[in-house]
Amino acid sequence: MIRLTTELLRANASAYAASGEWVRLADLLARHEELTSADGELATLRAEAQLRTGRPREAREWLTKVLHTVERSGDRRSLRRSLNLRGVAELEVGQLEDAERTFAKVLDLAHNDADALLTARALNNLGALADMRDRFDEAIALYQRAIPSYQRLGDIRGLAETHHNLAISLRHSGQHHEAEDHERQAISYASESRNAALETLARLGLGELALARGDSLLAETMARHAAKRFVSSSDPVREADALRVLGAACLAQQKMGAAAEALEHACQLAVANGARLLEAEIRRLKSELLFVCGDTGQAKREATEAARLFEEAGSAAKAEEARRRAY
Numbered sequence: 081m082i083r084l085t086t087e088l089l090r091a092n093a094s095a096y097a098a099s100g101e102w103v104r105l106a107d108l109l110a111r112h113e114e115l116t117s118a119d120g121e122l123a124t125l126r127a128e129a130q131l132r133t134g135r136p137r138e139a140r141e142w143l144t145k146v147l148h149t150v151e152r153s154g155d156r157r158s159l160r161r162s163l164n165l166r167g168v169a170e171l172e173v174g175q176l177e178d179a180e181r182t183f184a185k186v187l188d189l190a191h192n193d194a195d196a197l198l199t200a201r202a203l204n205n206l207g208a209l210a211d212m213r214d215r216f217d218e219a220i221a222l223y224q225r226a227i228p229s230y231q232r233l234g235d236i237r238g239l240a241e242t243h244h245n246l247a248i249s250l251r252h253s254g255q256h257h258e259a260e261d262h263e264r265q266a267i268s269y270a271s272e273s274r275n276a277a278l279e280t281l282a283r284l285g286l287g288e289l290a291l292a293r294g295d296s297l298l299a300e301t302m303a304r305h306a307a308k309r310f311v312s313s314s315d316p317v318r319e320a321d322a323l324r325v326l327g328a329a330c331l332a333q334q335k336m337g338a339a340a341e342a343l344e345h346a347c348q349l350a351v352a353n354g355a356r357l358l359e360a361e362i363r364r365l366k367s368e369l370l371f372v373c374g375d376t377g378q379a380k381r382e383a384t385e386a387a388r389l390f391e392e393a394g395s396a397a398k399a400e401e402a403r404r405r406a407y
Contacts, residue, residue, distance in 0.1 A: 086115055086122070093125050100275065102132040103314045120150040120158035127165045132277070134310075134317035136172035137354030139165065160189045160198050167205055171212070172317065174356030174393035179209055197238070200229035204242045207249070212357060214397040216253040220246060240269035240278045247285050251292060260289055280309045281318065287325055296332035303329055317358065320349035324362050331369050339369050360389035364402050371405075380407070 089112055096105035106129035109116045116122040123146040130139035143166040150162045167182035183206050190198040207222035223246040230238035244266035250259035263285045270279035287302030303326035310319035323346035330339035343366050350359040363386035370379035383405040390399035 086119055089115055090119070090121060093122060097125055097128070100277075102129045105129040106133055106135075117146050117149060120153040120155040120162070123150055124158045124162045124165065127162065127169070131165060131168055131172070132315075133313075134315035134319070135353055136169045136317065140169035140173060140175075140354075143169065156189075156193055157195075160186065160193065160195060163189065164198060164201055164205070167202075171205065171209060172357075173354045174360070174389065176209060176212060176394040179205075183209065196229055197233055197235060200226045200233070200235070200238055200242075203229070204238070204245060207242075208245055211245070211249045211252065212393070213395055214252075216249045219249040220253070223249065236269050236273040237275055237278065240266045240273060240275060240282070243269060244278065244282045244285060247282070247289075251285070251289055256289055256292060260286065263289065276309070277313055277315065277318070280306050284322055284325060287329075291325065291329055291332065296329045300326060300329035300333070316349045317353050317355045320346040320353075320355065320358055320362070323349070324358070324365065327362070327365055327369070331365065331372070334372075336369065336373060340366075343369065356389050357393050357395065360386045360393070360395075360398070360402070363389070364398075364405075367402070367405055380405075 089108075093105055093108060096102070096108065105125065109122060109126040109129065112122075116126050123142075127139045127143050130136070130142060143162055147162055147166065150158050153159075163182055164186045167179045167186060170176075170179035170182060183202050186198065186202045187206075189195070190202060203222050203226040207219040207226065210216075210219035210222060223242050226242050227239065227246075230242060243262045247259040247262035247266060250256075250262060263282050266282035266285070267279055270276075270282055283302060284306040287299045287306065290296075290302065291299035303322050307319055307322035307326060310316075310322055323342045327339045327343035327346060330336075330342060343362055347359060347362045347366065350356075350362055363382045367379045367383040367386060370376075370382060383402050387399045387402035390396075390402055
């Protein structure tokens with residue numbers, strides 16, 4: 081009877097995952113935690129649902145709890161996927177050194193098991209890690225290695241994710257024209273795969289490019305739209321990221337009240353969900369806003385906290401930049 085119940089739960093969970101109904105999947109597996117924690121495939125799906133609904137801290141805690149069960153199950157596929165998801169969760173909560181070790185293990189497993197798809201995902205994730213450490217050339221090279229693998233495998237979602245990530249690193253390195261091209265490719269692939277969340281992320285990326293080019297009004301419009309979309313999809317971390325862009329766009333237009341409101345809400349969401357690097361970025365922006373408004377003392381406190389968070393995450397260049405602002 082338990083085996084049958086597990087099979088039915090797997091069938092329902094797989095159907096939700098296939099259709100991208102991550103909120104419903106997370107709710108379903110939370111209601112059946114005992115069965116989920118005892119089954120490698122279900123345990124992995126729950127972690128993925130938590131990550132895809134902007135709850136990286138919950139995903140990391142869940143995987144810490146169940147990974148030994150997945151290892152003992154002998155299910156190599158679930159083990160590889162679980163480790164990769166743990167690395168993503170570590171990345172999103174700002175544990176960059178842990179993430180680097182986890183992704184190295186993932187790459188080793190993927191190589192030994194001839195898992196080409198997971199190899200591409202690990203390269204994509206290592207690219208994101210390099211970008212967070214301001215190693216943009218390294219990040220770009222890793223993404224460029226992942227893209228041909230996704231093309232050979234016909235993985236449209238992977239192509240959307242990696243083109244979006246590549247656009248971010250190109251933007252960070254000042255290559256705005258190339259970044260826009262890759263964001264538009266990401267939008268096209270996300271639309272083809274019917275992945276609304278990825279498409280919204282890429283459109284938010286276009287908003288950041290608009291801001292970098294000085295079109296803060298367009299950036300504000302795009303960020304507001306993205307924030308609303310992430311609210312409707314129950315993704316608080318992505319909502320916080322959109323609000324970060326919104327706050328920066330309003331600050332650029334000297335809309336101080338709107339900027340303060342957006343950044344405060346963004347910070348609350350980032351703190352509540354353990355997104356420490358995102359929190360650091362938001363606090364850095366809050367510091368800029370407070371300096372402009374003349375509240376030097378609070379501005380320095382926000383900059384000091386941002387520097388601490390960047391330092392803990394292993395993002396030394398950003399920590400030093402925030403520290404200079406604090407003093």
